[in-house]
Amino acid sequence: MDYKKAGVDIEAGYKSVELMKGYVNATKRPEVLGGIGGFAGAFDLSKIKDMEDPVLLSGTDGCGTKVKLAFILDKHDTIGIDAVAMCVNDIICSGGEPLFFLDYIACGKNYPEKIASIVKGVAKGCEMAGCSLVGGETAEHPGLMPVDEYDLAGFAVGVVDKKDLITGENIKEGDVLIGIASSGIHSNGFSLVRNVFRMNAETLNTYYDSLGTTLGEALIAPTKIYVKALKSVTDSGVTIKGCSHITGGGFYENIPRMLPEGVKAKVNKNSYKIPPIFKMLSVDGDISEEMMYNTFNMGVGMVLCVDKDDVEKTITAISDAGEEAFVLGEIISGDKGVVLC
Numbered sequence: 001m002d003y004k005k006a007g008v009d010i011e012a013g014y015k016s017v018e019l020m021k022g023y024v025n026a027t028k029r030p031e032v033l034g035g036i037g038g039f040a041g042a043f044d045l046s047k048i049k050d051m052e053d054p055v056l057l058s059g060t061d062g063c064g065t066k067v068k069l070a071f072i073l074d075k076h077d078t079i080g081i082d083a084v085a086m087c088v089n090d091i092i093c094s095g096g097e098p099l100f101f102l103d104y105i106a107c108g109k110n111y112p113e114k115i116a117s118i119v120k121g122v123a124k125g126c127e128m129a130g131c132s133l134v135g136g137e138t139a140e141h142p143g144l145m146p147v148d149e150y151d152l153a154g155f156a157v158g159v160v161d162k163k164d165l166i167t168g169e170n171i172k173e174g175d176v177l178i179g180i181a182s183s184g185i186h187s188n189g190f191s192l193v194r195n196v197f198r199m200n201a202e203t204l205n206t207y208y209d210s211l212g213t214t215l216g217e218a219l220i221a222p223t224k225i226y227v228k229a230l231k232s233v234t235d236s237g238v239t240i241k242g243c244s245h246i247t248g249g250g251f252y253e254n255i256p257r258m259l260p261e262g263v264k265a266k267v268n269k270n271s272y273k274i275p276p277i278f279k280m281l282s283v284d285g286d287i288s289e290e291m292m293y294n295t296f297n298m299g300v301g302m303v304l305c306v307d308k309d310d311v312e313k314t315i316t317a318i319s320d321a322g323e324e325a326f327v328l329g330e331i332i333s334g335d336k337g338v339v340l341c
Contacts (some may be wrong), residue, residue: 013109016138019116023123027133031099041134043100043157050084053162055287056130057096059088062153065190066250069220071149072199076114078222080121081128081154082187085223086247088129089302092230093243093258095160095166100133103154105138108145110312118152121222128225131156164234168242168305171331175241176308177265179328180318182301184277186223188248193219196285210276218277224323227304232321233304238314242305244298253294255303255338259331265303265338267329274299293340303328 017036023035029234033042058141063082070079097228105115115138126133134236145151185193197215204216211218226245235239242258255265278299282292286298292298306314310326311327332339 007229016115020119021121027126029132031140032132035166041122044225051161057158058089059090060155076091076117081125081222083123084156089157091247096160100132100134101156103136107150109147127229138329172284175331177329178304179300180302181225181324184221224301229318229323230319236317238310264334266332272326
């Protein structure tokens with residue numbers, strides 16, 4: 001008896017590391033010390049000495065049951081983007097700059113090419129976010145997980161000068177909500193999605209004119225990473241008063257997280273074009289409008305709150321970063337919450 005016969009292939013692990021090295025190296029910032037293979041990822045923090053009062057920010061998350069789509073479609077090179085996005089998008093809600101990221105892949109069996117494909121997506125997400133992939137872990141779990149399945153999660157660390165923290169405390173009546181378009185469902189609500197659509201290759205590979213693509217391609221589209229868009233806004237001189245990453249819980253749970261007491265968000269549902277995948281979900285699943293807005297991002301991946309005099313500058317800055325933005329609503333007085341009209 002040996003470890004390989006018990007289900008853990010050490011040689012496959014070595015091969016995975018070799019295959020992913022190029023992807024990881026492409027994410028290296030100058031602050032990264034050492035290479036792949038150490039017991040810890042090292043990151044030089046000398047530059048934060050230039051800040052008046054540096055604050056570290058952290059975020060950890062996974063892709064949820066969206067990984068089921070990757071299994072069925074046998075497409076593993078974008079799910080890593082989702083893992084990065086879910087972490088760094090949370091960090092930037094506080095005004096932070098993502099510095100580095102670590103991934104964790106648990107699998108039933110280590111197929112080196114598949115693992116490398118997953119990490120390729122992670123590295124791509126890190127490049128998009130401007131952070132470094134400084135380490136990770138691939139854990140083989142024979143007997144615990146099916147051999148053809150895996151789970152993916154990640155952890156990110158960022159930094160912000162305390163004076164630049166986005167806290168929402170100065171949001172007031174009359175401020176304006178700016179929405180930034182999502183790429184679709186992103187990485188939340190897939191337990192409901194999987195109960196609406198048949199999760200098989202035939203269904204997912206069916207092309208729909210209304211979607212302009214196959215159902216599977218529409219569902220697996222990676223989560224948008226908004227790091228560059230928010231940096232463009234702050235570089236333009238705009239003060240972001242509040243910021244909400246629209247994830248699990250949709251509008252109703254996430255928008256109030258940036259609000260102080262005494263004000264609420266008034267959202268105009270007709271202020272932007274809702275992607276057709278959400279209409280298909282609502283109709284085919286007989287899902288109420290309230291449940292849709294309480295589960296999905298409905299085409300809005302990030303919501304910013306700015307002063308009314310900064311609206312045009314904000315939308316221009318986001319557009320310059322390659323993202324679509326629009327006036328989503330406004331702040332009104334009342335009990336903290338969201339009202340859709």
